[in-house]
Amino acid sequence: MYMPALKNKQGELRALQQAELDNIKNILPLLQINEATEDVLAKISSKYKGKFLIDTRELEGSDIKYLHQLISDNDAFDKISIAFPASLLESEGVLSELGSIDYIEINKDYLENPFFISWLKLHTSLIPNNIILDLGYVDNNYLQEDLELIMSFLTIFKNTSKNVFILSGSIPAIIPTKSTENYECPRFDYKLFKSTLDNCSQDSELSNLEIIFGDYTTVSPIPIDYTDKKNCI
Numbered sequence: 001m002y003m004p005a006l007k008n009k010q011g012e013l014r015a016l017q018q019a020e021l022d023n024i025k026n027i028l029p030l031l032q033i034n035e036a037t038e039d040v041l042a043k044i045s046s047k048y049k050g051k052f053l054i055d056t057r058e059l060e061g062s063d064i065k066y067l068h069q070l071i072s073d074n075d076a077f078d079k080i081s082i083a084f085p086a087s088l089l090e091s092e093g094v095l096s097e098l099g100s101i102d103y104i105e106i107n108k109d110y111l112e113n114p115f116f117i118s119w120l121k122l123h124t125s126l127i128p129n130n131i132i133l134d135l136g137y138v139d140n141n142y143l144q145e146d147l148e149l150i151m152s153f154l155t156i157f158k159n160t161s162k163n164v165f166i167l168s169g170s171i172p173a174i175i176p177t178k179s180t181e182n183y184e185c186p187r188f189d190y191k192l193f194k195s196t197l198d199n200c201s202q203d204s205e206l207s208n209l210e211i212i213f214g215d216y217t218t219v220s221p222i223p224i225d226y227t228d229k230k231n232c233i
Contacts, residue, residue, distance in 0.1 A: 001026045001027070001028055001212050002026060002027050002028070002212070002213055002214065003027070003028050003029070003030055003053075003132070003165050003167060003212060003213070003214030003215075004027060004029050004030070004214070004215065004216075004217050005029075005030045005032070005055065005134075005167055005169070005214060005215065005216045005217070005221075006029055006030065006031050006032070006217065006219075007031070007032045007219070008031055008032065008033045008034070008040060008043075008044060012217075012219075013043075013044065013047040013048065014047070015217075016029060016047060016048040016052075017047050017048060020048060020049060020050060027050070028051060028052065028053060029048065029050075029052040029053065030052070030053045030054075030055050030083060030132070030167070030214065031044060031052055031053065031054060031055060032055040032057060032058060033054060033055070033056075033058065033059070034058045034059075035063075036059055036063035036064070036066050036067040036070070038070060038074070041054075041070065041071070041074075041077055041080060042076070044080075045076065045077065045079070045080070049079070050079065051079045051080075051081070052079065052080060052081075053080075053081050053082065053083045053103055054067065054080060054081070054082050054083065055083055055105065056082060056083065056084065056085055056105075057085065057105070057107075061088075061091075064082070064084065064085075064088070067082060068082055081102050081103055082101070082103065083103045083104070083105040083132055084101050084103065084104050084105065085104075085105055086104060086105065086106040086107065086110045086116070088101075088104075089104065089120075089123070089126055089127070090116075090119065100128070101128050102128050102129070102130055103128060103130040103131075103132060104127060104128055104130070104131055104132065105132040105134055106131065106132065106133055106134065106153075107134045107135075107136065108134065108135050108136055108146075108149070111133065111135075111149045111150070111152075111153055112149065117152075117153070117156075120156060121156055124156060124157065124160075127157075127162075129161070129162055129163060130162070130163045130165070131162055131163070131164050131165065132165040132167055132214070133150060133153065133164060133165065133166055133167065134167045134168070135149075135150070135166070135167065135168040135192065136168060136169070136221045136222070137168070137169055137170070137172075137173075137220065137221045137222045138168045138169070138170055138188045138189055138192055139170060139172075139188055140186070140188055143188055143191065143192060143195075146168070146192055147192060147195050147196065147199070150166065150192075150196050151196070151199055154196075154200065154206055154209060155206070157206075157209065158205040158206060159205050159208065160208060160209075161208045161209070161210075162208075162209050162210070163209075163210045163212060164209050164210065164211055164212065165212045165213075165214045166192060166193045166196050166211060166212070166213060166214060167214035167215065167216075168188075168189040168192055168193075168214075168215065168216075168221070169189050169215050169216030169217075169219070169220060169221040170185055170186060170187060170188040170189045170215075171185055171216065171218060171219060171220040171221075172185075172220055172222070173220045173222035173223075189215045189216075190213065190215070193211070193213045193214075196211055197211045
């Protein structure tokens with residue numbers, strides 16, 4: 001399986017349409033949205049008929065709860081699931097209100113937070129079977145540190161069965177070449193995934209974990225501030 005992280009934009013939805021026309025299987029798109037509305041979900045569903053996840057990083061807690069209700073109440077959205085943020089895990093009231101969840105997205109800030117990791121070790125039962133570890137932008141300078149973060153997290157789930165998506169991207173925010181020149185980007189994102197996969201396969205206590213590759217396709221995971229004129233040149 002492969003997880004492409006995309007935004008709700010025309011070009012990226014068109015790419016999903018083309019993947020469907022080309023009969024490309026075993027993909028689970030993660031689509032970032034800015035509005036929790038029925039129209040947004042209907043628009044994406046009209047472009048892509050397969051199963052996909054909604055990335056909620058740009059949504060408020062109340063929007064996420066509304067989105068969950070919207071999907072639950074509408075059979076037309078039965079192929080949509082929500083990748084809930086890690087912050088939700090610490091809110092037992094919200095968890096009980098939502099019921100069971102299938103996907104959780106944990107970003108690098110949480111992986112680096114010792115308080116969250118300590119809390120997690122005591123509440124592993126709250127973690128669903130599908131975990132998305134979003135490392136964001138990765139390069140060669142911190143690749144080993146990122147790998148250690150991932151492996152430290154995964155040791156919490158020794159001898160358990162989980163699907164773990166290793167999501168990252170190695171496209172820089174600003175491409176360091178002229179627009180008329182070709183640019184070849186080193187695939188540090190895939191290297192991080194492959195190193196994780198190799199480490200787990202060599203540890204019998206982690207061998208039950210299904211490690212799955214995800215990336216930000218041809219888009220940088222680093223947000224660009226378009227109010228900064230230097231980034232607009």
